Amino acid sequence: MDEISTAYEVDMDVINTPKETLFNAILNSNSNESETGTGTGTTTESTFRFKCPRKVINADLTNDGEDGMIHNLLSNGFDTQKPTIFLAEGLIMYLGNKSEQFLQDLNTLSNSGESNYWFILNFMDSPDIHHYDKARWTSMSKDRIRELLQEEGKWKDLKFNMFGDEILNYGRYDNQNYDPTKAFSFVVCRK
Numbered sequence: 001m002d003e004i005s006t007a008y009e010v011d012m013d014v015i016n017t018p019k020e021t022l023f024n025a026i027l028n029s030n031s032n033e034s035e036t037g038t039g040t041g042t043t044t045e046s047t048f049r050f051k052c053p054r055k056v057i058n059a060d061l062t063n064d065g066e067d068g069m070i071h072n073l074l075s076n077g078f079d080t081q082k083p084t085i086f087l088a089e090g091l092i093m094y095l096g097n098k099s100e101q102f103l104q105d106l107n108t109l110s111n112s113g114e115s116n117y118w119f120i121l122n123f124m125d126s127p128d129i130h131h132y133d134k135a136r137w138t139s140m141s142k143d144r145i146r147e148l149l150q151e152e153g154k155w156k157d158l159k160f161n162m163f164g165d166e167i168l169n170y171g172r173y174d175n176q177n178y179d180p181t182k183a184f185s186f187v188v189c190r191k
């Protein structure tokens with residue numbers, strides 16, 4: 001984290017504002033070493049010393065244009081030329097038919113051609129969950145994700161893993177009693 005130039009946290013205002021208030025209260029009350037730190041946000045400013053500069057960005061990812069992710073990141077100093085790790089954990093299932101737009105936006109943010117980018121994404125290929133809570137969660141097939149990322153976005157080395165397989169296991173998954181599950185499966189790729 002010490003070497004990261006900026007960490008951007010993107011979420012909706014309705015989540016960011018109370019989260020910042022709560023985190024600041026916890027961090028500041030727990031820390032005797034509280035001093036003016038490098039962390040800043042668009043919502044509130046913390047006095048806690050973070051490991052790297054931090055920006056909290058308010059954006060509803062189902063919006064486009066001035067209300068969307070690209071505009072809000074760029075107008076807050078996000079530098080598309082810098083090596084970047086994009087992490088979207090537990091997100092696309094909330095975006096409904098805008099989840100494809102979200103992946104296309106990430107393709108755009110990572111197309112400078114000069115840099116190194118990594119992308120970590122989960123929640124795909126989950127018909128069981130789709131079925132279980134159809135009204136709230138949507139899922140995208142592995143094939144469609146491959147099309148959007150690999151063919152359209154030029155991401156490479158896509159590695160898909162699911163909980164309980166030989167990689168996403170860490171000796172914790174109970175393979176004796178459960179089969180590997182597609183729920184919460186991950187793809188990691190780079191370009």
Ligand SMILES: C[S@@+](CC[C@H](N)C(=O)[O-])C[C@H]1O[C@@H](n2cnc3c(N)ncnc32)[C@H](O)[C@@H]1O
Nearest residue numbers: 010011012015059060061062089090091094095
């Ligand atoms: C399961 S949580 C992910 C948690 C995250 N990986 C973390 O460790 O903090 C899902 C997050 O997606 C956010 N989210 C859902 N729909 C969104 C939208 N339309 N635009 C922006 N963020 C959204 C929620 O507010 C929530 O913070």
